[in-house]
Amino acid sequence: MKCEDVSKELIPYLDRRANSADRHEVEEHLAACSACHARAEELRRLWSVLDEVPIVEPSLGFDARMRARIAEEPQPRWFRWFVPQPRLALSIALLLAVSVWMSRLPQDNSGLAGSAQSEHEQFQVIKNLDVLENYDVLSKFDALDEVPAEQPAQPDKQNDQQQQDDGG
Amino acid sequence: MTRSDVQLMLDVKAGDDSSFNLLLQKYRTPLVNFLYRMVRDTATAEDLAQEVFLRVYRARKQYSPSAKFTTWLFRIATNLALNSVRDNRHRQMEVSLDATPVDEDVAPLQLPTREMRIDEHMVERDRADFIRGVISALPEKQRVAVLLHKYEEMDYGEIARILDCSESALKSLLFRAYETLRVQLAPLVSPPARHAGKEAHHEM
Numbered sequence: 386m387k388c389e390d391v392s393k394e395l396i397p398y399l400d401r402r403a404n405s406a407d408r409h410e411v412e413e414h415l416a417a418c419s420a421c422h423a424r425a426e427e428l429r430r431l432w433s434v435l436d437e438v439p440i441v442e443p444s445l446g447f448d449a450r451m452r453a454r455i456a457e458e459p460q461p462r463w464f465r466w467f468v469p470q471p472r473l474a475l476s477i478a479l480l481l482a483v484s485v486w487m488s489r490l491p492q493d494n495s496g497l498a499g500s501a502q503s504e505h506e507q508f509q510v511i512k513n514l515d516v517l518e519n520y521d522v523l524s525k526f527d528a529l530d531e532v533p534a535e536q537p538a539q540p541d542k543q544n545d546q547q548q549q550d551d552g553g
Numbered sequence: 554m555t556r557s558d559v560q561l562m563l564d565v566k567a568g569d570d571s572s573f574n575l576l577l578q579k580y581r582t583p584l585v586n587f588l589y590r591m592v593r594d595t596a597t598a599e600d601l602a603q604e605v606f607l608r609v610y611r612a613r614k615q616y617s618p619s620a621k622f623t624t625w626l627f628r629i630a631t632n633l634a635l636n637s638v639r640d641n642r643h644r645q646m647e648v649s650l651d652a653t654p655v656d657e658d659v660a661p662l663q664l665p666t667r668e669m670r671i672d673e674h675m676v677e678r679d680r681a682d683f684i685r686g687v688i689s690a691l692p693e694k695q696r697v698a699v700l701l702h703k704y705e706e707m708d709y710g711e712i713a714r715i716l717d718c719s720e721s722a723l724k725s726l727l728f729r730a731y732e733t734l735r736v737q738l739a740p741l742v743s744p745p746a747r748h749a750g751k752e753a754h755h756e757m
């Protein structure tokens with residue numbers, strides 16, 4: 386083994402992860418080469434020096450902050466997709482049941498049409514609730530907060546006025 | 554019975570958040586230390602560590618145990634840390650016009666310049682600061698390699714996967730890194746008398 390070859394195997398030798406063949410070759414070279422031997426000794430001392438860097442502990446609030454951030458995470462997608470659907474399915478089933486029932490009733494029963502109407506309204510309300518539960522839709526409302534409070538309409542009107550004035 | 558990291562992560566995937574808490578307890582200190590040695594600012598290191606855990610949590614449904622959990626964890630941490638270091642460097646460059654751009658594996662950052670005695674009589678905290686400064690002056694890839702090898706005690710295969718290089722390339726990288734550290738830390742490394750006692754447990 387030459388000095389350049391040793392240099393690549395020196396670290397695995399020193400941290401004792403080299404295989405026995407490589408280890409043996411490095412040992413042979415170090416016994417014969419004083420330069421590499423001295424370098425190996427310095428690297429060992431270097432590792433002791435590197436051990437002087439103390440371990441820092443995360444601050445006391447770290448875990449609480451982490452748990453709070455995890456709690457803020459939206460529910461997994463499948464949860465959002467499947468949970469509202471039973472209610473949707475139920476309201477569709479109700480609507481179907483009511484319409485089948487209605488079709489079997491005498492034509493002149495106008496009172497029950499009103500109840501079908503209310504079922505339909507209920508269906509709409511449930512559909513709207515689903516929209517409210519949709520995290521993505523809700524999160525997009527955040528964008529509205531960024532709309533500046535000042536209305537840019539006033540300067541535009543003035544510009545329009547000016548353009549009209551210029552034109553006229 | 555202790556569950557493996559992979560099993561814990563599979564439990565998290567199945568919806569068990571308490572397993573995530575166990576992973577958090579196990580890895581928050583190593584992760585914060587790794588990130589602190591990368592970015593050298595405790596607040597930034599903690600923010601980044603939170604971000605790493607959050608990304609792990611968000612990816613739980615897609616988790617498949619194809620690699621060791623730590624490989625995945627430290628790969629995310631390495632990417633976030635390097636981005637943070639680069640962002641910070643860009644911000645600093647915008648301020649100082651005479652700063653020169655620093656590329657991967659090229660010129661190291663400035664070494665610690667503040668005046669202090671760099672020898673075996675330095676007080677412990679100054680020595681630690683000096684050592685941290687010299688490590689953080691290494692080129693990015695070398696720095697990550699040293700931190701994972703020396704402080705996280707990872708094996709070569711895992712570090713190579715995190716750094717996306719071959720084991721052979723990693724060995725060269727580590728050798729160059731330790732050679733640089735040996736030279737830069739010579740004032741602390743050279744006096745053999747001080748460390749003679751510590752060497753006793755090493756075999757020759």
Ligand SMILES: [Zn+2]
Nearest residue numbers: 388418420421
């Ligand atoms: Zn030699």
